[in-house]
Amino acid sequence: MFESAELPHAIDDATYKKQVTRLRADLLDAQYELLEKPGLALVVLVNGVDAAGKGEAINVLNEWLDPRHVKSHAFGVSTFEEVQRPRMWRYWMSLPPKGEIGILFGNWYEGPIWRRVHNVTGEAELGKDIERIRRFERMLVDENAPLLKLWFHLSKKQQKKRLASLEKNKLTAWRVTKLDWEKHAQYNRYRKVSERVLRDTSTGEAPWNVIDGSDPNYCSITVGNAVLGALCRHLEAARQVERAAKRTPKKEIAEAASAKAKAVMAPLVQTVDTARLLRDLPFKERLSKAKYATKIQLVQGELAHRVRSPKMKDHAVVVVFEGVDAAGKGGAIRRITSALDTRIYSVIPIAAPTDEEKAHPYLWRFWRHLPPRGRFVIYDRSWYGRVLVERVEGLAEEAAWMRAYTEINEFEEELVDHGIIVVKLWLAITKDEQLKRFKERETTAFKQYKITPEDWRNRKRWDDYVDAASEMIDRTSTESAPWTIIEANDKHLARVRAIETITSRLDKLL
């Protein structure tokens, strides 16, 4: 990977000056087009060996681009708040919003390489890290936040020369630290690991650019050109999509939309019998009010005990509530929270996203609420909205909700790997029961707010929702984060079962 970067590259000062003027103007033009183009961001990764000009490259980009729309983030050892969350959390939180350029320095490549170099991980684990990175980057590309990956290279000899010359000069000696020399001593090992990582993560949609860091002029120009090239490529792709949309006759669009609407509800592959399962739930059990009054306190007490376990400090809990309108999510959530110390839980109701949320990849708004260790977060509706309401109502592109199954599974896998206990509850009610509850809501003054014309509209598509839910449960019930279907025609029973499910997951995993 590094051979061509080790060939001598240099640009003399005169050529440099001439090229820079043009390059800066072009970069700014492209940056402003990015700002105006709706929904496109650029992620620039800056990695590579020390003293190869990474810091200088960031400075050059901040000088050449309009810095108000460039966000640079550098990651070192994780801070306290970062170690509390899954590994990828800090990178998610640093993704640039649409219209902006994010420069990420010491990003998600740093950890896997470091761990392998220091033998914290073996080849197999590195392979797993690489696999994760590929999927994460794939998601970014899909979410219109394509990547430009820059690797700054110096040969071992060049690095030594560079460090020595900086150190010799009284004015620049402060730039070299003991750590730089320690890392230099490990150059060969670092190179070997990096080479594998770069090879395996140079994908079609996000290839690496290896940049020779030996000549500062060459390095700056190359970085500038790489950013310009990436911007132009992505802008051109966006323009093509726009043009194609304009060219297509209206009739064709209408036909495609209608065909799509039909196709949307056809399952991706013929799945097992979850659909029938959801439709044919027995709904027989009942819990009398009197028995409930005792039982609920009992199960609350059991949950409270589990949560107070000292083991909880190494874990966190994420509970997801899904179900059709009026399935009883709110009531069940309140019975859970009244068993918990108010200081350890948050309830996150998922409604329309804010503009900051819309400007980021889909899962960003769920990542931002993840609990630190020892805490409990309950999502009242969740990331599953994409494969439920957004799918059924056509709010998400077909491609977007289709890939969401995988993205969601990977997201939850990351939570579980971090020690987060994920409990997913589907509250199932019958169509008749929903009608009864809707009518009750309409006639009770303080329940009227819970029923809107939208609820009646959704109800008309009952079967589509059941199909979407069935496919969702099939595709996202994993061993580490399984779905639990709770029969909820009887509210009392549903509340008890919801709490029992959480308790038994805690029992199993703590």
Add this chain to the structure above:
Amino acid sequence: MFESAELPHAIDDATYKKQVTRLRADLLDAQYELLEKPGLALVVLVNGVDAAGKGEAINVLNEWLDPRHVKSHAFGVSTFEEVQRPRMWRYWMSLPPKGEIGILFGNWYEGPIWRRVHNVTGEAELGKDIERIRRFERMLVDENAPLLKLWFHLSKKQQKKRLASLEKNKLTAWRVTKLDWEKHAQYNRYRKVSERVLRDTSTGEAPWNVIDGSDPNYCSITVGNAVLGALCRHLEAARQVERAAKRTPKKEIAEAASAKAKAVMAPLVQTVDTARLLRDLPFKERLSKAKYATKIQLVQGELAHRVRSPKMKDHAVVVVFEGVDAAGKGGAIRRITSALDTRIYSVIPIAAPTDEEKAHPYLWRFWRHLPPRGRFVIYDRSWYGRVLVERVEGLAEEAAWMRAYTEINEFEEELVDHGIIVVKLWLAITKDEQLKRFKERETTAFKQYKITPEDWRNRKRWDDYVDAASEMIDRTSTESAPWTIIEANDKHLARVRAIETITSRLDKLL
């Protein structure tokens, strides 16, 4: 304060049921009006003795209100990420956005009371804590986030009875912990301290409501009525403002606006000679390019050394850059960052606020970027926008920017108290120098983006900006966070001076 709460209060079940139906409907109506009223939020504080029904009150509110627009936060011992930031940070980050109701449980009253009860602080320090709270709450009220403060009370005897009866019942025993009894033993001391705190923080705009927690029915109804009352009061005030605006004839509005525009630039009080100072800066010193090339590296090295000091881990640095357009802020910032490890700094360019930022009190968007210990944040323009551009351009109400001086001083005082080193730099250039730079920007392709019609418009109000800046420097240059005026007609000198200023502040304070 607690006498009337200790009189017997009780509501029987039949009365309760009758009242609740009406109350819930009214609460929802008021909540929806809040949602539609632009720019109004409600902060509900829940405090008081243990076992007096605080947790139940939160549950009741979440049941009676539409929970999608209620955000509850409970604060316990500070988490790692919280202790890294000034004390008020976690409360700022939990303020409800406009349109929503925020329920804060164990809020900014918890710490001061706890510290006094345990003799961590004396009476004088408690007085200071109270003073801070009063100012903070005043700000919230001014920023259209009025407070409803609920204190749940039980007499010592009642508390003992409540705890014992919960403990006796097998179903509820889990609700009582050892800590509850420990706190019960300290009841008298806690009551004495609380009484003082409540008395001194029961202000006209944010009084305390003491609620008798002995009867659950009474308690729920009282909480509901208190929230309803607060909502109605604030909504009515907002409606009155709207009506008054409608009644005023257009001519009168125009006259008032013109009178206001004139008044805006009249200094609040006759201040000292900062205005003349800013106008009569000598601008004599120069630094040749050759000398600069050496000097800048020297001062960068000195800064780098200071920042690497182990003492930095207990501190953080906030640097604020202000100055007219083209004063050279960006260039100076890049010279600072190139002396810093990329992993420890962030540059925050302050542009138009996002909708989440607009939905919170003014300073919220600056609080959210505060560095944890050991880190460096550089604000490229800052909270001073309110008393500069927003004042001059009439973007903020007169009352808003007038109180901003005090709010800013208090904000910076909190940073300093937390060990954050605050460096505020005003880059001063002459009107001629600005013209020269504007013209240069217009003729250099890659600098054109830096010059917009707005810059030329701002330039026409040069004197107003200088006046506003002078008054700002006068009113916000405090001993712990002083302003440094840097003559910046010579860019080289300005960059060196900016770095030297930071270094010397670090020298003084580390």
